[in-house]
Amino acid sequence: TPRHATPSIPSRSLPARQPANVLEEARARLHVSSVPESLPCREQEFQDVYSFVESKIIDGTGGCMYISGVPGTGKTATIHEVMRCLQHAADVDEIPPFHFIEINGMKMTDPHQAYVQILQKLTGEKATADHAAVLLEKRFSNPAPKKKTTVLLVDELDLLWTRKQNVMYNLFDWPTRRHAHLVVLTIANTMDLPERIMINRVASRLGLTRMSFQPYSFKQLQQIITSRLNKVKAFEEDALQLVSRKVAALSGDARRCLDICRRATEICEHSSTTGLVGMCHVMEALNEMFSSAYITAIKWAAVQEQLFLRAVIAEFRRLGLEEATFQQVFVQHQALCRVEGLQPISVSEGMAVCQRLGACRLLLLESSRHGVLQRVRLNVSQDDVLYALKAD
Amino acid sequence: KSHISFVMVCYEEQANLILFLQPQQYSYPSIFIYGHRASGKSHVMQVLFKELELPHATVSCVECVSVASLFEHVLLSFFGYEAASLLPRSPSLSDFVRIYRQQCSRSPAKQTRYIVMEKSELLRDADANLLPALLRLQELVEDNITVILLSEISWDKFRPNTGCFEPLLLHFPDYSKVELQQILSLDRNPSYSAEFYSSYINILLGVFYSVCRDLRELRHLAALNFSKFCEPLAEGKVKETDTHKLWRNIEPHLKKAMQTVYLREVSSHQWEQMQQMEKEADNCLFFPLPKGLSAHTHVELPYYSKFLLIAAYLASYNPARTDKRFFLKHHGKIRKTHFQKKNEKASNHLLGPKPFPLDRLLAIFYSVVDSRVAPTASIFSQISSLVTLQLLTQVSHDDQLDAPKYKCAVPLDFICAISRTVNFDIVKYLYDFLQ
Numbered sequence: 001t002p003r004h005a006t007p008s009i010p011s012r013s014l015p016a017r018q019p020a021n022v023l024e025e026a027r028a029r030l031h032v033s034s035v036p037e038s039l040p041c042r043e044q045e046f047q048d049v050y051s052f053v054e055s056k057i058i059d060g061t062g063g064c065m066y067i068s069g070v071p072g073t074g075k076t077a078t079i080h081e082v083m084r085c086l087q088h089a090a091d092v093d094e095i096p097p098f099h100f101i102e103i104n105g106m107k108m109t110d111p112h113q114a115y116v117q118i119l120q121k122l123t124g125e126k127a128t129a130d131h132a133a134v135l136l137e138k139r140f141s142n143p144a145p146k147k148k149t150t151v152l153l154v155d156e157l158d159l160l161w162t163r164k165q166n167v168m169y170n171l172f173d174w175p176t177r178r179h180a181h182l183v184v185l186t187i188a189n190t191m192d193l194p195e196r197i198m199i200n201r202v203a204s205r206l207g208l209t210r211m212s213f214q215p216y217s218f219k220q221l222q223q224i225i226t227s228r229l230n231k232v233k234a235f236e237e238d239a240l241q242l243v244s245r246k247v248a249a250l251s252g253d254a255r256r257c258l259d260i261c262r263r264a265t266e267i268c269e270h271s272s273t274t275g276l277v278g279m280c281h282v283m284e285a286l287n288e289m290f291s292s293a294y295i296t297a298i299k300w301a302a303v304q305e306q307l308f309l310r311a312v313i314a315e316f317r318r319l320g321l322e323e324a325t326f327q328q329v330f331v332q333h334q335a336l337c338r339v340e341g342l343q344p345i346s347v348s349e350g351m352a353v354c355q356r357l358g359a360c361r362l363l364l365l366e367s368s369r370h371g372v373l374q375r376v377r378l379n380v381s382q383d384d385v386l387y388a389l390k391a392d
Numbered sequence: 393k394s395h396i397s398f399v400m401v402c403y404e405e406q407a408n409l410i411l412f413l414q415p416q417q418y419s420y421p422s423i424f425i426y427g428h429r430a431s432g433k434s435h436v437m438q439v440l441f442k443e444l445e446l447p448h449a450t451v452s453c454v455e456c457v458s459v460a461s462l463f464e465h466v467l468l469s470f471f472g473y474e475a476a477s478l479l480p481r482s483p484s485l486s487d488f489v490r491i492y493r494q495q496c497s498r499s500p501a502k503q504t505r506y507i508v509m510e511k512s513e514l515l516r517d518a519d520a521n522l523l524p525a526l527l528r529l530q531e532l533v534e535d536n537i538t539v540i541l542l543s544e545i546s547w548d549k550f551r552p553n554t555g556c557f558e559p560l561l562l563h564f565p566d567y568s569k570v571e572l573q574q575i576l577s578l579d580r581n582p583s584y585s586a587e588f589y590s591s592y593i594n595i596l597l598g599v600f601y602s603v604c605r606d607l608r609e610l611r612h613l614a615a616l617n618f619s620k621f622c623e624p625l626a627e628g629k630v631k632e633t634d635t636h637k638l639w640r641n642i643e644p645h646l647k648k649a650m651q652t653v654y655l656r657e658v659s660s661h662q663w664e665q666m667q668q669m670e671k672e673a674d675n676c677l678f679f680p681l682p683k684g685l686s687a688h689t690h691v692e693l694p695y696y697s698k699f700l701l702i703a704a705y706l707a708s709y710n711p712a713r714t715d716k717r718f719f720l721k722h723h724g725k726i727r728k729t730h731f732q733k734k735n736e737k738a739s740n741h742l743l744g745p746k747p748f749p750l751d752r753l754l755a756i757f758y759s760v761v762d763s764r765v766a767p768t769a770s771i772f773s774q775i776s777s778l779v780t781l782q783l784l785t786q787v788s789h790d791d792q793l794d795a796p797k798y799k800c801a802v803p804l805d806f807i808c809a810i811s812r813t814v815n816f817d818i819v820k821y822l823y824d825f826l827q
Contacts, residue, residue: 351548359555369516369549 023265023277026234030225030258030265040227041220042078048211049082053183057086057098057149061177062182064206066157068191069213072253076215080151086151087340098149105159111167114160118152133170140180151182157188158189158197165202172205215252218244224254225261234265239282246286260285294380298388299358304345307336308353310387312363312376327372347372406436406564419504420560422539423531424512424547427564430607433542436564437508448506453514459522463488465505471495485525492533493735501536512541516550524556569601576614584622588632592621599646604654614661616653620645620667621774665778690809691781695706696765697774698810701800702818703757704784705757705807710823712752718821719759739824741804747787747797750775760816 019025028034036383039046049065056063069075076157083100090097101121115132119125129137152171154160160167175182190196194203208339216224217230229235247257261277263285268277298309311333315324318332330350336345345353351368354376357364366374378385425433434450441448447468456462463483468476475495480487507529509515515523526539539559545549547561567575573593580589596614604610621642624630630637642682652658658666682814693701710718740746753775765771775798778784784798800807811818819825 144465348546348548352551355548355553356555358553365552368551371549371555 010176019138022234023269026229026232027262027265029228029232030262031337032255032258034228036077036228037230038083038227039074039078040223041216042074042213045211045213046078046082049079049185050085052209053082053086053151053185054089054095056183057095057151060096060149060181062149062177062180063182063209064172064175064184064186065209065211066194066206067185067187067211067213068189068193070215070251071189072251072255073213073215073257074254075213076155079185079187083151083153085147095188098151100151100153102153102155102278104152105156108159109162109243111162113170114154114167122150136174137170138172140182141177143179144163147179147181151183151185154184156184157186158190158193161197165199168198169202169205172202172207176205195296216248216254217252218248221248221252221254225257228258233276235261235277236279239264239279241275242279242282243286246290250290258288260289263288292384294362295384295388297362298380298385302353303342303351304349305357306362306389307340308333308350308357309362310335310389311377312378313382313385316378316382321375323375325372326351326374326376329354329376330372402579402711406432406562413444418530418536421537421557422527422541423561424541424550424559425560426543426546427562428566428605428611429544431564431566432607433564434508434510437540437542439608441506441508444508446503447501448508450508450510452510453518454511459483459485459488459518467495470505471499471610477692485519489525489532489757490582492535496533496535503536505535506540506669507537508540508542510542512543513545513550517540520552523550524552527559528557567607567734569597572601572605572607572610573575573597576610576696579611581618585632591635591638592618592642595621595642596646598656599643609654612660613649613654616663617642617646617649619698691783693810694774695814696761696771698814699761699816700753700757700771700774701778701783701802702807702811702814702816703753703760704748704778704798704800705818706756706760706804706821707748707752709740710821711740713749715752716754718823741824745799745801747799750796750798753798760821779780 009278016195019028023308042122049067052063056208067075067079067212086098087100088097089095102310103117103121105111105114105212108114110129110326112129115129115136116127118131119127119136122136122198125135142306154171160171162168171184174180175184179201186206191210194206198206218241221350222240225235225244227263240261243257243260247253247260250256260282263282264277267284270283271281298306301309308329311329312324315329315332316322319328333343351372354363355365357363361379364379368374427433432789438450440446441450447470451465453462456465460479460481460483464479467479469487470492475491478491478494483708515526526541529539530537531538534801541559541792547559550610562653576593576597577586577590580586593614593687596610596617600610604613621638624638624641627634630641649663653660694711706718773782779786779798783800783802785801787797787799807818
């Protein structure tokens with residue numbers, strides 16, 4: 001009976017603890033899932049989306065909007081904030097009431113499931129994908145008195161791509177109908193997605209209402225954290241600046257920034273120096289998050305594994321190529337063993353060493369059934385390997 | 393335990409290693425046993441489990457065309473029919489683990505359960521997650537279970553690219569000559585003395601040991617030829633102790649067996665018939681052999697097909713630049729040194745056939761056939777039927793009609809036989825055999 005096999009997240013038996021001290025309080029506030037009171041640094045975008053959706057709701061027309069930006073720039077959070085405000089406005093009768101539906105491409109097993117989910121959220125009916133498409137088609141093309149505007153948020157749009165692109169086509173075609181009263185907001189990561197993967201008739205229906213979210217600058221990141229902390233004094237100013245500068249230089253991902261800050265509070269807690277999160281804690285957290293795991297892995301690898309990596313590099317130097325067979329590398333390995341005064345290992349042991357490195361993805365290997373003829377390539381740059389081997 | 397060691401001659405060491413694992417305690421999750429063919433891997437396992445009455449499931453990976461049959465077999469032999477019927481129609485690994493855990497909680501293991509996978513090299517072709525999961529099945533089902541993999545291939549060629557739980561490696565070494573003699577002497581004919589049979593085995597190994605160390609093969613040969621060995625004894629010509637005369641009698645016979653019945657040219661049934669006939673024909677040693685399998689390679693072909701095949705052979709094994717010299721009447725003056733074989737290249741017969749285009753095949757064909765042949769549909773259909781007979785092979789399947797390329801896939805003696813039937817001296821036209 002598959003009933004027992006359904007996976008589920010264990011439910012919480014005790015309520016979440018109230019934060020006891022300043023650091024815990026800060027950690028709770030910095031958690032990605034805690035909704036902030038306001039979204040700083042996205043006022044312009046907020047305003048644009050708000051006025052777009054509001055005008056459509058008031059006019060009773062439909063439209064599409066495409067929103068792009070790298071991960072962690074606050075796309076989804078901003079849209080949710082807009083919808084919350086609009087919902088509030090509808091509650092106090094400033095604008096006509098509307099439906100809000102959200103679907104996420106990542107949460108679907110198949111792009112056609114989008115129809116089923118939309119239909120279920122609109123009307124509560126359950127239907128197969130084909131039938132749901134027909135029902136939605138009917139609903140959006142036929143006139144109905146007193147129809148409320150529907151706002152549909154499609155997150156992770158690129159996953160709704162099918163070969164004939166009929167799901168995307170329908171999503172963008174419905175708003176153009178006269179009686180649809182549908183506003184579609186789509187979110188994806190890349191700016192040129194419509195040009196890259198959509199055929200012309202889909203891209204043209206999506207229209208040119210586009211908005212891109214720029215990565216945060218270090219000042220904005222700093223502002224986000226301070227607004228999140230909201231007078232909870234847990235961080236030194238310089239520490240915050242260091243985090244935001246580092247993250248802004250790499251990606252400008254706010255979620256990453258929050259993660260590092262949370263980790264820094266943990267480190268501060270463990271170091272048992274009571275007080276603020278200082279420069280050293282933040283440095284440690286940054287090192288943890290940004291340092292390459294490959295170099296650490298090579299540093300702590302076994303003697304024979306390190307020797308094998310050296311043999312790989314020696315063989316690459318000899319051949320002048322970036323690829324060698326296991327056989328060739330193993331000859332070098334035997335020679336290195338003798339130079340180092342170690343007992344030369346057997347082919348089977350050498351193979352085990354090689355395949356262990358391959359399983360850690362330090363090497364790129366072919367299937368093991370090629371035996372000694374399997375080709376070996378490095379997955380890390382030679383400089384990294386040399387640096388890691390020299391460090392000790 | 394003494395009984396077991398009696399049944400298994402020459403396996404004591406391996407058997408002890410396996411017995412060392414105490415069945416009441418948790419044993420190692422997976423054991424990988426490798427050794428050559430017929431080194432007693434399956435036999436040791438079978439006998440051990442039978443004698444010790446351990447719960448086990450023996451699965452041959454050749455039989456398990458789908459994982460479903462594997463799972464079913466394992467559940468069937470551990471928990472009975474009800475458990476096996478719980479499996480859904482196309483079970484996944486997690487279905488198996490779930491049902492196993494259910495059943496296992498009902499009837500917990502008192503002893504280690506064993507799953508023996510024979511020919512486990514085929515597991516590598518199954519789903520990528522099957523082999524790693526089997527290796528740590530103990531951990532997955534939380535039961536005292538050990539998976540034993542038997543294979544002829546070493547573990548190095550099994551390891552998945554993403555790594556896995558390393559099993560305990562156990563090697564079954566080959567039998568030495570003395571051990572083979574010991575094992576083969578076990579199944580002696582009761583109507584003769586043990587010394588007599590062991591001297592027969594000795595002679596047999598003297599002939600065959602250099603080419604064959606496979607116990608099964610040797611046992612088969614010993615059984616086939618023993619009646620011949622006993623013949624002079626039955627006729628009363630020699631005594632049992634007269635080893636030299638017995639050896640003189642059997643040795644040419646065994647040599648002949650190596651060329652015929654060992655290569656399966658002659659089936660063992662035919663071989664027994666031959667021995668019967670030889671006896672009737674008054675012990676003539678040079679009795680004509682019946683035609684073996686490879687003697688039947690002669691194929692009846694239509695006249696032009698023979699020439700097409702000859703032309704294909706010439707096109708495959710001659711370099712194209714020599715065509716003018718072989719097949720044109722007035723090829724102009726060519727210095728003899730030009731055709732002297734330079735020692736830079738190996739013979740084409742060593743390198744194998746080269747592909748050639750259809751045009752060249754037809755050009756050679758018209759030049760080797762004496763009469764005028766019209767390029768009718770039948771000629772072209774004969775080419776394609778030669779392809780379906782696998783005498784020619786089409787290479788580079790890019791286009792069926794436009795300039796197809798072929799290779800000739802017949803050996804030299806076959807083509808010589810064909811050209812003899814049409815009175816064509818093919819050796820004269822082959823570049824490799826040019827004087």
